[in-house]
Amino acid sequence: MASLHNAYAVIMAGGKGERFWPLSTSRRPKQLLALAGGQPLILQAVDRLQGLVPPERVLIVTNESLVAPIQGMLGEGSPVGVLGEPVGRDTAAAIAAGAAWIKRRDPQAVFCVMTADHIIGDLPIFRDTLTRGLALCAENDVLMTIGIAPSEPSSAYGYIEAGGLWKRSGHIDFFKAKRFVEKPDAATARDYLATGRYAWNSGMFVWSVRSIQKAFAEFHPVLAGKIAAWAACPDDAAFRRALELDFPALEKISIDYAVMEKAGNIVVCMGAFAWDDVGSWPALEAHLPKDAAGNASLGDVEAFDSASNIVVSEGRLTALVGVKDLVVVQADGVTLVCDKSRSQEIKSLLSNLRAQKSRDAIL
């Protein structure tokens, strides 16, 4: 399928990614790391849109402090837009800002909302799904979520229950969405998987500027008003000034809560491409090369009589002797050693560290 002349993309790159500390920090969150695939995840997210949306119609929305590092990664002269949020106000406000940026360029546009810090495979299927989704959303007043056909009964993701078939495009079925459900327990997740009617909520969406503005008008009128006001700014400088003035007062709310769980015109597909939000060190294991003893590693690592460890070394060397089932990370003068089954407790460690003023430099 040919790409649309009025297709845009907003890449959401505001994540803090503290689960990958100490490799990720506030100055270098997960989306800026080359966790797999050799390139920073944010660049992979841009490259993934090749043939789908031309780079001058791609907008990265991120923390103000990450604008310069991301521009540096994109390289001088890159036509990709990078917009800094004056303060973080969650995904509804970020999407509203992106919608206004696009509306200033083409009020008839259709756009996809992409994530910056996920690992995606099977790119031809990914692109086909998005191309068809964009085409359908250009002609229909729907809010489309790109669901993922679950490969396992994960209790780490939210799910979307599919209802009746809405439209078929090529080999891809788009369904009316019945409901959004929060992360289920393991048993419930198994039930979901068995029905074949539930998709993982990937955080990727497709809609026209007109449809998302209409949905905001119904469910979050403040943001609908902001989209209209921001889009009416006479130039880029005025647009950025308006964001700076307006953002601090905006409600901190996700697009799921603000719109998706309330709207009646949601459609969902069962994305058949590989997708992983890589939400923790153990989740990264599947994406790293392994030695014969099952040690997954990134960077310069020597494992001596050690097995099943996850080792990431940005230093000169990380060496293991006689250990197993550990996460070992060395980055920028900080080393973390964590039992593989306890990686969810890194957050507790970080909140302890945050209480110590002198730790700011490493967080």
Add this chain to the structure above:
Amino acid sequence: MASLHNAYAVIMAGGKGERFWPLSTSRRPKQLLALAGGQPLILQAVDRLQGLVPPERVLIVTNESLVAPIQGMLGEGSPVGVLGEPVGRDTAAAIAAGAAWIKRRDPQAVFCVMTADHIIGDLPIFRDTLTRGLALCAENDVLMTIGIAPSEPSSAYGYIEAGGLWKRSGHIDFFKAKRFVEKPDAATARDYLATGRYAWNSGMFVWSVRSIQKAFAEFHPVLAGKIAAWAACPDDAAFRRALELDFPALEKISIDYAVMEKAGNIVVCMGAFAWDDVGSWPALEAHLPKDAAGNASLGDVEAFDSASNIVVSEGRLTALVGVKDLVVVQADGVTLVCDKSRSQEIKSLLSNLRAQKSRDAIL
């Protein structure tokens, strides 16, 4: 007891200390590290001689490559001598060089041979033992070893069996030595401890220049000849040139094998001061401060729900989550994670690394 006017000290500082890798490297071996006590071990070895031997009569013998770093640690204008061995030829040659250096200054001198990389406590007892040993050796043709009264049946040390009482000085008994024994197994070590007649071989000795030269003449004539030749050098430059010419051809042999295990005039005391050669990461545990969960640490360390680890951090931070019984060391961009019971295998790891040319910089 007053110190002698002709007492000297040779501090043997040639050790490679690879057991403390990656904190210790060839460029910064154990004796240059502040493993405990806040100061580099070599400076502690110098300071320990205060009141016993004045600094201008102290000579550090070390690898040529460590002369400059050690002089840097001593500080500009330090009167302590630092002599570089042109090549490493074990302790017999190093002691012969030290004996010649002293003989050039005072052929009637008596000197103690001290170690640079051990941790010693109870300094008043240490100094009293050495002062009395030096006085006895100034007047008697003996080779004195400063044995250590064992505090546990260690199989990590060699032992010296004491025979009959030779002389008593103050509260200190000096015995005729019966024999040197290699590191025993655990059962034998327990037997030794039970008899009260065995001392740990600390590698510290006392003797006069005349007595050690006489012993070399009997058991290692080549080195006896070298002491005579080196001592006859007209100036320091000639002395150093002679060492450079002679050292490469010298036999690589320890003072124990070359002299001590053969001579009949060995005496030994049961040093009643705390002494530890700190031969491994686990041995360091006793010398580091511990938190409530038994984590021993040096440097910036955060242990979260972790117990009984040994953590040394020269980086910005080393953090543990949910781990126990590990040795974790971060130094100069290299991190080691080793099971506490497996630290003897660090040597195997290093020989693996040595086979990789590109690793030279971290070894």
